[in-house]
Amino acid sequence: xxxxxxxxxxxxxxxxxxxxxxxxxxxxxxxxxxxxxxxxxxxxxxxxxxxxxxxxxxxxxxxxxxxxxxxxxxxxxxxxxxxxxxxxxxxxxxxxxxxxxxxxxxxxxxxxxxxxxxxxxxxxxxxxxxxxxxxxxxxxxxxxxxxxxxxxxxxxxxxxxxxxxxxxxxxxxxxxxxxxxxxxxxxxxxxxxxxxxxxxxxxxxxxxxxxxxxxxxxxxxxxxxxxxxxxxxxxxxxxxxxxxxxxxxxxxxxxxxxxxxxxxxxxxxxxxxxxxxxxxxxxxxxxxxxxxxxxxxxxxxxxxxxxxxxxxxxxxxxxxxxxxxxxxxxxxxxxxxxxxxxxxxxxxxxxxxxxxxxxxxxxxxxxxxxxxxxxxxxxxxxxxxxxxxxxxxxxxxxxxxxxxxxxxxxxxxxxxxxxxxxxxxxxxxxxxxxxxxxxxxxxxxxxxxxxxxxxxxxxxxxxxxxxxxxxxxxxxxxxxxxxxxxxxxxxxxxxxxxxxxxxxxxxxxxxxxxxxxxxxxxxxxxxxxxxxxxx
Numbered sequence: 318x319x320x321x322x323x324x325x326x327x328x329x330x331x332x333x334x335x336x337x338x339x340x341x342x343x344x345x346x347x348x349x350x351x352x353x354x355x356x357x358x359x360x361x362x363x364x365x366x367x368x369x370x371x372x373x374x375x376x377x378x379x380x381x382x383x384x385x386x387x388x389x390x391x392x393x394x395x396x397x398x399x400x401x402x403x404x405x406x407x408x409x410x411x412x413x414x415x416x417x418x419x420x421x422x423x424x425x426x427x428x429x430x431x432x433x434x435x436x437x438x439x440x441x442x443x444x445x446x447x448x449x450x451x452x453x454x455x456x457x458x459x460x461x462x463x464x465x466x467x468x469x470x471x472x473x474x475x476x477x478x479x480x481x482x483x484x485x486x487x488x489x490x491x492x493x494x495x496x497x498x499x500x501x502x503x504x505x506x507x508x509x510x511x512x513x514x515x516x517x518x519x520x521x522x523x524x525x526x527x528x529x530x531x532x533x534x535x536x537x538x539x540x541x542x543x544x545x546x547x548x549x550x551x552x553x554x555x556x557x558x559x560x561x562x563x564x565x566x567x568x569x570x571x572x573x574x575x576x577x578x579x580x581x582x583x584x585x586x587x588x589x590x591x592x593x594x595x596x597x598x599x600x601x602x603x604x605x606x607x608x609x610x611x612x613x614x615x616x617x618x619x620x621x622x623x624x625x626x627x628x629x630x631x632x633x634x635x636x637x638x639x640x641x642x643x644x645x646x647x648x649x650x651x652x653x654x655x656x657x658x659x660x661x662x663x664x665x666x667x668x669x670x671x672x673x674x675x676x677x678x679x680x681x682x683x684x685x686x687x688x689x690x691x692x693x694x695x696x697x698x699x700x701x702x703x704x705x706x707x708x709x710x711x712x713x714x715x716x717x718x719x720x721x722x723x724x725x726x727x728x729x730x731x732x733x734x735x736x737x738x739x740x741x742x743x744x745x746x747x748x749x750x751x752x753x754x755x756x757x758x759x760x761x762x763x764x765x766x767x768x769x770x771x772x773x774x775x776x777x778x779x780x781x782x783x784x785x786x787x788x789x790x791x792x793x794x795x796x797x798x799x800x801x802x803x804x805x806x807x808x809x810x811x812x813x814x815x816x817x818x819x820x821x822x823x824x825x826x827x828x829x830x831x832x833x834x835x836x837x838x839x840x841x842x843x844x845x846x847x848x849x850x851x852x
Contacts, residue, residue, distance in 0.1 A: 335477065336604050338484035340666065343600060345491040347593075348670025350515075351502030352680070354439045356593035357431075357584050358504060359515065361577060362446035364596075365426050366454050368573060369419060370461070371566045401466050402541065405459065412458035419454060423447040430574055431592075432582040442504055442512065449516020453523035460527035463534045469619060475533030482529055483522035490518025501670075564714040572721040576744060579732045586737035589676040595741045597667065597680050598659075602687035605651045606644075610695045613640045614702055621706035630767050633706065638771045641699050642778050646838035648692050649779065650786040650827040655688030657793040658819050665812040678807060683745050690749035692779075693756040700759040703767065712762055720755030724748055778836070785831040785839075792826060793819035 350356050419426065423444050424435065433440040464476035494514050500506025535541070577592055584591015617640045624632040655662075660681030668677035697720075701713045724747050731743025764770045796819030804811050831839035 333608050335480040335484065336608055338481050338488070339600075340604070342484045342488050342491065343597060344666050345488055345495070347597065347667040347672040347677075349491050349495050349498070349501060351670070351672050352589045352591075352593040352597070352667070352676045353502055353504070354584065354591075355442070355500075355502045355504040355507060357581055357591050358439050358443040359446055360592050360596045361427060361431050361443045361581065362450050362516070363519065364573070364577060365430060365447055366419070366451050366457065368430075368570050369415065369454060370457055371570060398539070401539065405462050405466075405541065408462045409455070409459050412455040416452050416454040419451040420448050423451060430577045432578045432585065438504055442507060445509065445512045446516045449513055450519050453520040456520075456524045456527040460523070460530045463527070463530040466539065467530070467534060467537060472533065472537050475530055479526045479529040479533075483526035486522035486525050487519055490514060490521065493518070495670075502672075564718075568714065568718045568721045572724055575725055575728060579728055579744060580741055583732070583737050583740040589673075590679060590738055590741055594676070594680045594683055595744060597663070598683035598687055598745065601662065601666075601684050602655065602691060605648055605691060606695050606698070609647045610644050610698060613644050614699060617699075618702050618706060621702065625706045625708075633703070633767050634769065634771060637699065637703055637767075638775060641696060641775055643838045644695050644699065645692060645775075645779055646782055646831070646836060648695050649782040650789050650824065652688045652691035653786050653790040654793055654820060654823060655691065656685050657790055657797060658816060659683075659685035659688065660807055661797065661812040661815040661819070664807045665809060665816060668807075668809060668812070674808060679741075683742050686742050686745035686749065689746070690752050693749070693753040697752050697756040697759055700756065700763050703763040703770075707766060709766070712766075713759075716755060716759045716762065719758060720751050723754055724751035727751060778838075781834055781836055782831065782839075785834050785836060786827050788830055789823035789827040792823040795819075796823075 346359075347356070350359055427433075427440060427443045427447055428435055431440070431443065433443070460479070464479075467476055494511060495501070497514070498507070498511050500508075500511075531541075576595070580592040580595045582591075584593070617636050621633050621636050624630075624636065660678045663681035663684060664674050664677045666677070667680055668674035701716075704710070704712045727747030727750055728744050731747055732740050735743045760770065760772070764772065793815075796815045800811050800815050800818075801807070804814075807815075828839060
């Protein structure tokens, strides 16, 4: 576990800074354009390139591309260099073509992802933003391939730190927008030049991120050379392995399309209760997983792939068990804190500028519901990597299809049964239930594949973690109740006090209790931090 902990700590440091600057970016975005229709238009346009990238490349990156690069490095006479060059060449050309086509199809894409009437102001603004944002497809995809090659060479720092530059660029653009804009969050007053500033500035951040990764790749000894000999690119093998992963991504993207349509419809019915609150809450919910879960997965998958290739199933079980316990040791207390402190967190982050405190409270309510999903979602993602390490991309498709189907049904139930003001909270609850059920199914199937995943050991560890985290939740609840009794409704100052007492003191209490209970993952984290502080 110590090796995984060290590798994960290196990546988590970069990811932490990336996520922190990402939140500064989100704070400024909320202050600049608010949580109403202007915010929803930006969110819709911003969602589309990531959805397309998921369909084309990001979905198969960890499941197919990373294992194939590792195999080429192990088996090819040149250590896989020519294969890496072919992969980067093909992806660059393909994604450039896709970016051009996407820009041309921007109205169709906005129509697909939203519930707005073509020709309406919000629809036209979203189309304009999409045309400025969609060119980033080419740069983001190339950066993703470069990051995958770096990860297979155990160069984890650059892929985790490059997004920081992206965030800093966009932060500068948003501050410029606040200075020059006259309408800010008023969608009826925003001008074409202001939309160009927002859209092209967002794309500029991705360009900077890709350039950092390309430079890091060159410093790692990679010499880029255009190679169009696609016969040697193993595209057939990649296609056979990736078709199921692409199927999984298609299924999940259909769920995303439904989510954005239902959320934009809710936002049209009740101001400031639409797609933007959902996306902002989702970003906060994803923060702990993005820092810890992704770091562990990135370090774990190449080693699991090598262990599978060498027939070492015991090492696969050991890597997975260490990873899931390490992730859970952080996710368990954070999930409880999100469920208690959600509104205090969001008022502090979003309750200013074009976003009023009452709108920020609603984002916090959605975040509280998402807190239910944090542990099952993280375990679900770790379980998928077990299948991917075996080169099995088919099973995750069926698991993902079932999870998405359950999510879709529950979202539709929420949309048609709840008042419009509670629809987005219902969408978050549907997400939590779906991933809890998906994690159970995925665990059962993965356990059969590796002849046991140590379910009793993991379950026992999770139980002890929840017991250790209960005092933290009590302290957080006490802080919320006490501050609101003394000072009234949530405000920036009240929220800061609640987070300092409930989050800070509660978090420290969890570390103390877990350390006293001798939960090894927490003990390792405390020991590592204490050692670094001592030095």
